[in-house]
Amino acid sequence: MAGSTEARALRGDDAAWNALVQAHDHRVVVALVARGARPCEARECAQEAWMRLVQQQREGRLAELQLPGLAIRQARFIWLERCRRAGTVVPLDGLREPADGAGSEDRMLDRARLGRTLRALDRESDRDRALFEAAYGGEGPSHADLADRFGLSLQRTRQILSEVRQRLKAALGDG
């Protein structure tokens, strides 16, 4: 579904672009806030990122569209540029390389914390782990899609995800 929406967006379908923005915009904002942007800055940068992507598509300069990653990278570039122009010190928390240097600059977790959290995930039931992986993997399906896929009610889907998240975040040490 998301793949076909992205394909339509690449062909210049405005409705497809709107659907993609609606599906991924908040994730882009959260990614920027995670790196130290204020929410209002993050919203502005996300909006500008989408506009640039649409512009690039219209100019035929967008060969592929992998979301939300591309929008996050674009928005972060815009935010860093803003910080640079304004002479703002970029908070290091969200930009620091992982301690083991093994990952990209986008990584939030060092190896130890990742391992700890994976072990916590392994303690979840098969279904809950699969639900978590589906919710946080790939194209970012909606909770309604996940509920359909797993044969759960929407409320139960949200409850399970919330509980799993809570346990994993406790394992992270972030609350």
Add this chain to the structure above:
Amino acid sequence: MTHLTDDHIAAWAAGELAPAERDALEAHADACADCAARLSAGARAEEAMYEVAAASAARAPSGTGWRWPLAGLALAAAALIAVGLSQRPAETTESHDGAARVDVSVECMSAPDLHTCEADALRRGLMTESGRIPRYDRAVCVGCGRDS
């Protein structure tokens, strides 16, 4: 708006707030340094969830019941190999203790379908359960000789 609670922050990070609620929360965080810091921490934790999910999905040998299809694929591949070897007799080798080890791929030849092949592999100890993880492990067969 009062200061943000952990529940507010978690719901915002997960994208579960209604637009009006979300806007109010963000407006508060824009004006309140403490809440902005907590919101940022919540956002980092949420971003970390994506890394955890990706790392979990990428762990090839570590599967779940949901990865049974992968085990099935492995067996299907073994069955295909077996078809390629169909003119050869079943291959056996000697393990360290002299017990016969049967080549898995050849044994799959006799199964009429993948399901039977899987069931047979499980029964014979060729498909093992490591915790909740089904794993196709030929090494287990060395010297097993349960019923072969």
